[in-house]
Each structure stands twice: as C-alpha cells, then as structure tokens.
Amino acid sequence: MAHVARDKKKLLARVRRIAGQVNALEKALQAGTDCADVLVQIAAAKGAMHALMMEVMAGHLAEHVAAEPREARRVAEAAAVVDLLRRYSR
Amino acid sequence: MAHVARDKKKLLARVRRIAGQVNALEKALQAGTDCADVLVQIAAAKGAMHALMMEVMAGHLAEHVAAEPREARRVAEAAAVVDLLRRYSR
Amino acid sequence: MAHVARDKKKLLARVRRIAGQVNALEKALQAGTDCADVLVQIAAAKGAMHALMMEVMAGHLAEHVAAEPREARRVAEAAAVVDLLRRYSR
Amino acid sequence: MAHVARDKKKLLARVRRIAGQVNALEKALQAGTDCADVLVQIAAAKGAMHALMMEVMAGHLAEHVAAEPREARRVAEAAAVVDLLRRYSR
Numbered sequence: 001m002a003h004v005a006r007d008k009k010k011l012l013a014r015v016r017r018i019a020g021q022v023n024a025l026e027k028a029l030q031a032g033t034d035c036a037d038v039l040v041q042i043a044a045a046k047g048a049m050h051a052l053m054m055e056v057m058a059g060h061l062a063e064h065v066a067a068e069p070r071e072a073r074r075v076a077e078a079a080a081v082v083d084l085l086r087r088y089s090r
Numbered sequence: 091m092a093h094v095a096r097d098k099k100k101l102l103a104r105v106r107r108i109a110g111q112v113n114a115l116e117k118a119l120q121a122g123t124d125c126a127d128v129l130v131q132i133a134a135a136k137g138a139m140h141a142l143m144m145e146v147m148a149g150h151l152a153e154h155v156a157a158e159p160r161e162a163r164r165v166a167e168a169a170a171v172v173d174l175l176r177r178y179s180r
Numbered sequence: 181m182a183h184v185a186r187d188k189k190k191l192l193a194r195v196r197r198i199a200g201q202v203n204a205l206e207k208a209l210q211a212g213t214d215c216a217d218v219l220v221q222i223a224a225a226k227g228a229m230h231a232l233m234m235e236v237m238a239g240h241l242a243e244h245v246a247a248e249p250r251e252a253r254r255v256a257e258a259a260a261v262v263d264l265l266r267r268y269s270r
Numbered sequence: 271m272a273h274v275a276r277d278k279k280k281l282l283a284r285v286r287r288i289a290g291q292v293n294a295l296e297k298a299l300q301a302g303t304d305c306a307d308v309l310v311q312i313a314a315a316k317g318a319m320h321a322l323m324m325e326v327m328a329g330h331l332a333e334h335v336a337a338e339p340r341e342a343r344r345v346a347e348a349a350a351v352v353d354l355l356r357r358y359s360r
Contacts, residue, residue: 215329
C-alpha cells in the first residue's frame with residue numbers, strides 16, 4: 001500500500017488544519033484585521049504547508065526510492081524530488 | 091483606509107484560490123493520487139501562500155512604515171516585519 | 181553614520197566566519213569528504229548567509245526606512261527590500 | 271567513484287566562485303558600500319550556496335540512494351536528506 005494511502009488519515013488531518021487556517025485568514029481579511037496579524041497568519045499557514053511537504057517527501061523518498069527494488073524506478077522517483085526542490089525552494 | 095481594506099477584494103480572491111488548492115489537495119489524498127503529483131500540488135499551494143505574504147508585506151511596508159508620519163510607529167511596524175522574516179524564513 | 185558603517189566590525193566578523201566555512205567546504209571537497217557531511221556544511225554556510233541577510237535587512241529597515249525623515253526616500257528604500265525578498269525567497 | 275569525487279572539478283569551481291562572492295562582500299563592507307547593494311550581494315551569494323546544495327543533493331540521491339544496491343543503505347542515505355531538509359528549509 002502506498003505511503004500516501006497508509007498515512008491518509010494523518011495527512012488528511014494536516015490538510016484540514018491548513019484549510020482551517022486559510023478559512024480563518026479569509027475571515028480575518030473580511031473583518032479588516034490588523035495587517036501585522038494577517039502576515040503572521042499567512043506565515044503560519046505557509047509553515048504548516050512546508051511541514052506537510054516534508055512529511056510527504058520523506059514518505060516518497062522512503063517508499064518510492066529507498067524501498068523500490070527496480071533501480072530505474074528509483075532513479076526516476078529520486079529525480080522527481082530533486083526537480084521539485086529546484087523549482088520550489090531557494 | 092488601510093491597504094488590507096483597500097486591497098481586500100484582490101487579497102480575498104488570492105486567499106480563495108489558495109483555499110481551492112487546499113481543497114483540491116484534500117480530494118487528491120482522498121482519491122489516492124500518485125504522491126509525486128501530491129507533492130507538486132503542495133509545493134504550488136505553498137508558493138501561492140508565499141506570494142500572498144509578499145503582497146501583504148509590501149503593503150505593510152509601504153503604508154505602515156514608509157507612509158507613516160510618526161517615527162516611533164514606523165520603527166515598531168518595521169520591527170514586526172523583521173521579526174516575521176526571522177521566524178518564518180531560512 | 182550608516183548602520184553598515186556603525187556595525188562594520190560585527191558584520192565583517194560574520195562575513196569572515198562565512199569565508200572560513202566556504203574555505204573549509206573547499207578543503208572537504210578536496211579531501212573527498214563524505215557527501216552527506218558536505219551537504220551539512222553547505223546548508224550551515226547558507227544558514228549563516230541567511231542570518232547575515234536578516235541582520236543587514238533589519239538595519240536597512242530601521243535606518244533607511246523607519247528613521248528616514250523624507251517620505252519619498254522611505255518609499256524607495258522599502259521597495260528595495262520588497263524587491264529583494266520577491267527575487268530571493270520562496 | 272563517489273559523485274563528489276567525479277564532480278570534484280565542477281563543485282570546486284562553484285565553491286571558489288562563492289568564496290569570491292564572500293570576498294567581494296567583505297570588500298564592500300570595508301568600503302562602506304550602500305547597504306541596499308550589500309543586501310543584493312548577500313542574497314546572490316546565498317542563492318549560489320542554495321544552487322550548490324541542490325547540485326550535491328541531486329548527486330547524493332542519484333548515487334547513494336537510487337543507485338545503491340543495499341536497501342538498508344538506501345534508507346539511511348534517504349533519511350539523511352530528509353533530515354537536512356527539515357533542519358535547513360522553511
């Protein structure tokens with residue numbers, strides 16, 4: 001069973017918490033909340049999204065690369081992680 | 091009028107797009123989507139949050155720091171941005 | 181006196197420590213050090229560079245934006261920080 | 271031959287360029303260069319370190335994880351990358 005399926009409950013709980021943060025952010029903007037507080041809310045939601053990314057990336061590397069018996073598959077899946085990091089991190 | 095109020099419509103549109111991305115991410119996990127695709131969705135949502143943060147930070151610096159006539163207020167609001175950057179960036 | 185001049189000694193000490201880290205990295209590569217260790221050395225040097233950036237950015241915002249009496253100068257110097265963040269962070 | 275050894279020339283060239291950037295930064299501070307320019311120099315050197323990290327990480331994942339025949343070694347080396355990412359990225 002793929003790690004995303006095995007960890008589905010845990011990952012869904014994280015995503016729903018992030019959805020709640022984004023929802024609270026919408027309400028804060030509606031209510032005209034002080035922008036320094038809005039900034040902290042955005043940064044916290046971004047941090048939670050980063051933590052989710054690390055969780056799924058760790059699972060991907062463990063299952064689709066390290067535990068994968070076929071070398072050609074391992075090479076392709078490892079390259080997908082490197083490509084993601086190059087595009088989305090600085 | 092505070093920039094968050096003035097730009098409310100634009101900022102709300104961004105937050106709702108991010109809410110849509112998070113919602114799509116939940117569906118992808120529910121459907122057992124391939125984890126390399128899930129990773130790209132997460133990274134894209136994180137990127138959108140970062141762009142939103144830059145937008146609100148630019149408004150904060152322009153309005154609450156650069157355009158603020160009282161120096162003491164400027165110093166406090168500038169320090170809030172530096173504190174946020176130290177806590178949430180690497 | 182500009183903050184960079186006032187904090188020169190402290191900033192130069194940081195830059196020289198980073199130069200030492202980069203020099204040690206060159207030696208590690210020369211010696212064929214294990215690449216997991218090389219990765220940690222690179223990440224540590226990058227972290228030190230980020231901390232230096234936060235230090236100089238805090239000084240820039242405090243002195244050239246918050247403490248600057250002319251609004252037009254404040255607006256230009258604040259925009260320089262936002263531009264830097266947009267180009268170099270994700 | 272380990273990728274760090276195989277790519278030694280290329281990696282050393284990158285590290286020496288970064289050393290040059292750090293050296294130029296020291297000179298800029300010595301000369302009292304405008305701090306907005308100093309910030310751009312710092313951000314550029316940090317970007318170069320990030321690119322070097324991606325290069326070595328790609329080599330590590332390709333050689334010590336994907337191409338590694340022993341699963342236990344693959345698991346350990348993949349975990350080292352995840353640990354590095356958790357500690358040094360946000």
